[in-house]
Amino acid sequence: MVxxxxxxxxxxxxxxxxxxxxxxxxxxxxxxxMIDFPPPGAFTQTYPTKPVRVIEPFGVGGGPDLxxxxxxxxxxxxxxxxVMVENHxxxxxxxxxxxxxKSPADGYTLLVNTSAHPYSAALINRLPYDPLNDxxxxxxxxxxxxxxVAGKPAGxxxxxDLVAAAKAKPSTIKFGSSGIGTAxxxxxxxxxxxxxxxxxxxxxxxxxxxxxxxxxxxxxxTTYLMAPIPLALADIRAGKLHALGVSTMKRSSSLPEVPTIxxxxxxxFDFPIWYGIWVRAGTPTGMVDKxxxxxxxxxxxxxxxxxxxxxxxxxxxMTQPEFARFVLGESESASRIIKAAGIxxxxxxxxx
Numbered sequence: 001m002v003x004x005x006x007x008x009x010x011x012x013x014x015x016x017x018x019x020x021x022x023x024x025x026x027x028x029x030x031x032x033x034m035i036d037f038p039p040p041g042a043f044t045q046t047y048p049t050k051p052v053r054v055i056e057p058f059g060v061g062g063g064p065d066l067x068x069x070x071x072x073x074x075x076x077x078x079x080x081x082x083v084m085v086e087n088h089x090x091x092x093x094x095x096x097x098x099x100x101x102k103s104p105a106d107g108y109t110l111l112v113n114t115s116a117h118p119y120s121a122a123l124i125n126r127l128p129y130d131p132l133n134d135x136x137x138x139x140x141x142x143x144x145x146x147x148x149v150a151g152k153p154a155g156x157x158x159x160x161d162l163v164a165a166a167k168a169k170p171s172t173i174k175f176g177s178s179g180i181g182t183a184x185x186x187x188x189x190x191x192x193x194x195x196x197x198x199x200x201x202x203x204x205x206x207x208x209x210x211x212x213x214x215x216x217x218x219x220x221x222t223t224y225l226m227a228p229i230p231l232a233l234a235d236i237r238a239g240k241l242h243a244l245g246v247s248t249m250k251r252s253s254s255l256p257e258v259p260t261i262x263x264x265x266x267x268x269f270d271f272p273i274w275y276g277i278w279v280r281a282g283t284p285t286g287m288v289d290k291x292x293x294x295x296x297x298x299x300x301x302x303x304x305x306x307x308x309x310x311x312x313x314x315x316x317x318m319t320q321p322e323f324a325r326f327v328l329g330e331s332e333s334a335s336r337i338i339k340a341a342g343i344x345x346x347x348x349x350x351x352x
Contacts (some may be wrong), residue, residue, distance in 0.1 A: 037327040047107060047287055054110045054277075058178060059209030060090040063228040063311065067275050069308050070114040074298035076209030077351040085112075088211050093179050094120060094127060097252055097278075101129035105282035110134065112276055116182040118331035122338055125183040125345050132331060133219055135278040137324045139295040142313035143274040145248035146187055146226040148261060153220030157242045159195075159264035162224060166197035166328060174200045177224035178210045187226040187247055187271045187339045195266050199223075217241065228273065229254050229313045235269040247271040255314040274316060276323060293350060 025202075052075070054068050065087060072083035088096040093116045103109035111117075120130035122140070150156035156165060166173055175192075176183035180203045194200060200221050204213050210231055211268075216222045218240045227241075229252055235241040236255070245261035246252045249270045261269040277295060279288065298304060299315050308315065318326060 010275050013188055017255050019295050039234060047245065047290055048079050048081045049083055049350045050108065051133070052079070052110065053103075054083060054085045055096045055100050056087050056110055056112045057089055057093040057116075058114075060233065063230060063313070064112050064114060064143070064275050065312055066230065067308065067313065070304055071112075071141065071295070071298065072203050072345055074304050075294065076299055078294060078298055090206050091179070093182050094124070095119075095137070097131065098144065099116055100278070100280055105280040107279060107283050109280065110138070110291075111278040112141070112275060113278065113328050114183050114273055115186075116179070117278065118327045119183065119186055119277075120181045121331045121332040122295070122334040123343065124343055132243045134281050136275040136281055137285055137327045138279055138291050138320060139299075140316035140318050140323050140326070141275040141277065141295075142308055143272045144313040144318050145229065145231050145246040145250075145252050145260075146184070146271065146273055147232055147236070147246050147252070147255060147258065148188075148191065148224065148226050148244045149214075149217065149232055149236065150224045150239055150244060151217040151220050151222070151244065152222045156223065156244070159244045159261060159266065162244060163195050163197055163265065165223075166192075166195075166199055171198045171200060173223040174202045174221075175214050176202050176204070176213045176225040178208070178213050183336075184210070184213070184226050186337055188224070189337055189343065190271050191226070191247075191261065191266065193337070193340055209350050211335065214241075219333065226271075237255065240267070247273075252312050253309075275313075276327070319343040 034138060054072055056068050058064050068085045073087050076083040088099055093113070097111055097113065097117060100109055100111040120127065146294065148159070150162060156162050170197050175188045177188065179185065185201065185203065200214070210228065213225060214227050214232055214235065214253050216223050218235055226247060232241055233254060236243045241259045245257055245259050245264040246255060247261055247269070249257065251260055280293065296317070305315060330339060
């Protein structure tokens with residue numbers, strides 16, 4: 001018997017029945033059955049019909065958490081469904097993506113992450129997921145500067161002080177990060193390269209949030225780090241951290257008195273942190289398109305933009321295909337930093 005053949009034409013599926021030989025009855029002639037299906041995208045017009053989970057990898061109070069909660073509130077209003085943010089820090093920010101990669105590809109489990117997501121594709125071997133191929137980039141959210149800070153015990157108050165101290169004792173002073181391969185790690189590696197210094201990396205321990213990393217610098221266990229401005233601001237205002245420079249070419253409205261790193265002595269330095277949303281690969285195309293458009297729609301809300309501005313962030317406007325190309329470019333940029341800094345690629349076990 002010849003196998004059935006199926007093919008899609010518009011919104012109809014053509015099914016060609018096989019020719020069957022049945023004894024003396026002769027051949028049954030081939031025929032064609034036309035089955036009507038809803039037009040493409042009809043299944044996603046009512047999405048979502050149940051609560052949506054947003055998984056976040058850095059812990060309560062961090063930039064991605066704050067952004068995810070602000071966005072989730074707006075999406076919940078639009079969709080008339082609960083949008084629940086869950087924090088899953090740990091393993092160098094790989095715990096949350098691993099959870100999403102194992103979730104159904106149905107659009108009901110979203111990942112909010114930073115540039116750490118494409119960076120990990122370039123740095124970490126044998127992850128329980130492929131950061132580029134197991135996810136679909138949906139939409140960018142915001143961009144903002146980091147602030148390069150030094151703890152008060154170090155006695156470092158300017159970028160020049162930091163560079164001088166590091167050059168006086170190469171590969172001696174320590175810098176912290178929220179995990180190997182995170183943006184806080186790559187931001188400092190990029191700074192070290194462009195400033196011509198070498199230092200020892202002290203990544204966060206498993207389960208630590210970015211607040212723990214900042215606390216280590218405040219206590220003097222590490223000398224410096226790049227931190228999200230909202231999380232470092234209180235310690236800067238209290239004099240526990242010295243703000244050396246912001247990581248973008250433009251000063252931050254949250255710290256207008258702090259120069260950019262480029263102004264402070266490392267010409268051309270530019271390293272913004274950005275946040276975005278992904279879903280698991282295999283999510284239906286219509287659902288990907290709806291998510292992208294709905295997120296772009298709520299990101300234009302004036303009250304949401306005002307709320308994000310209080311955290312020093314600026315919304316990013318890209319289409320879904322543009323964001324997908326941007327994510328790939330960021331992974332390629334990370335590969336160049338890894339090679340230039342001599343960073344060894346890791347196994348996931350090295351993160352735990």
